[in-house]
Amino acid sequence: MNRTGRRWVAAFGLALMAGACGSGDTTGEGERASPIKRAPTPESEFTAKEIEATLDALVAEINEGAIEPMQMAILLKEIGGFFTPITTGANRAMGELGVTGNVVGPSGLGSDHQQRAEAQGEQIGQAVADGAEGIGVSPFGDAIAADIDEAVAGGVPVVTLDTDAKGSKRSIYVGTISESAGVTAGETLLALLPPAPGTVVIHGADDPSWVDGMNRMLGARRVLEDADYTVVVRPITWSPQGDVADVEAMKAHIETADPPVVGLLGLHNVSYRCAMATEAAGATDLPVVTFDFEPKTVEYMRQGLIQATHTQRQYYAGYLVPYILYGIKSIGLDATKAILAPRMFDESRLNVGLDVVPWDKVDEYIAFLDSIGVTQ
Known part of the structure; x- marks a missing residue:
């Protein structure tokens, strides 16, 4: 605006x-x-x-x-x-x-x-x-x-x-509702994926003390695993260095995962890092789905590097x-x-x-x- x-x-x-x-x-x-x-x-x-x-x-x-x-x-x-x-x-x-x-x-x-x-x-x-x-x-x-x-x-x-x-x-x-939001996000990405097998990287929470974050991740994970995909969770790094740390970790998954990575799903406001990871790995053809409407997320959507986002x-x-x-x-x-x-x-x-x-x-x-x- x-x-x-x-x-x-x-x-x-x-x-x-x-x-x-x-x-x-x-x-x-x-x-x-x-x-x-x-x-x-x-x-x-x-x-x-x-x-x-x-x-x-x-x-x-x-x-x-x-x-x-x-x-x-x-x-x-x-x-x-x-x-x-x-x-x-x-x-x-x-x-x-x-x-x-x-x-x-x-x-x-x-x-x-x-x-x-x-x-x-x-x-x-x-x-x-x-x-x-x-x-x-x-x-x-x-x-x-x-x-x-x-x-x-x-x-x-x-x-x-x-x-x-x-x-x-x-x-x-x-x-x-966190669990419902995770299911919706998982279903959005699922519609963009090639047939299983394949690995999906989730950029989200894995800390049980953050109940809402965990519930959102578990809802998405369940949808994708029920469809026979292998799911790898990259925990979000909440620090000024988070962009570098998360992008490097997800880039490594893209380059080494077996079965190969077929899509990435970010579940919080910094999930534009998923698109940054595909750029770093030279794999911008991978579907990326995110959460929230951050300026960086919108920028990557306009470039076609994020296929959809979910806003509360x-x-x-x-x-x-x-x-x-x-x-x-x-x-x-x-x-x-x-x-x-x-x-x-x-x-x-x-x-x-x-x-x-x-x-x-x-x-x-x-x-x-x-x-x-x-x-x-």
Whole structure:
């Protein structure tokens, strides 16, 4: 996106934030004068039509009852970067609902995980004290489970997004389901591979302490091994020297694997390193499938060296949470879950899914993101 486009998105986000702070038009009894009406999402091949339909069904059910004011808080680990589309979606939803609320970033207290978790727990307590009737939070895992449970015990439902706190009493998790995402990625690459036998290099996680990373890798691995391919996992190097280390390791696999390497699959934001490895090995004819929409990933897609990438639907995660919180207040948790059932991965986790972007659809995908006012 060019500089003018970025300025437009920033201005658009501020306008959405301002709209989210009001409580909408009300009658003398405190009820809103008009039913909830969602702004239409621009039509595109990347529009999440199944999520749109589920939201429309939820709004229709809510509109059958009384439309009442509500105060909520959306607490995120960050405001910029990966969380920018989440912020945009949440602000848009709160503006449409006419609720009182804000999207809030970290308090800035502490630098390590535990300190940030403690600060976030304090934010939850403050939101309850300030009158929040529902809280959405991207938690620092189960480190804030007790704070979530305390809010729930006080009658304030909590919905998690992007990351989960499975050990807490949160009502619903909204976001990418790691095991499902891995399966989707494996299937995308599988469609591009020659018949087995062959070796596939997965650039991903193999550390059991990173549960989401492991689940994503295991989902992809299962798809490929079930199709009789040999799978080699190159663990991601998370350091400034990662490009060199990972590229050299994957280049070695390409040059020496038996059976020969027939494709590469990257499962995280630095997965453009798979394309770098094929260049280094002089094997740019190998199919490469990646994750996320980093500038380097887009560059390699435009060159045809990455055949497809998978992007997480952060905007939809942010957009869904205020509607879910309002649904819980208006029609109850069980009724809300029943309407969300088509998108529920299990009893308490809603899967926003992925956008699979082919190499020749980069411009169309960017145009879709522009149409909803977000960067990816």
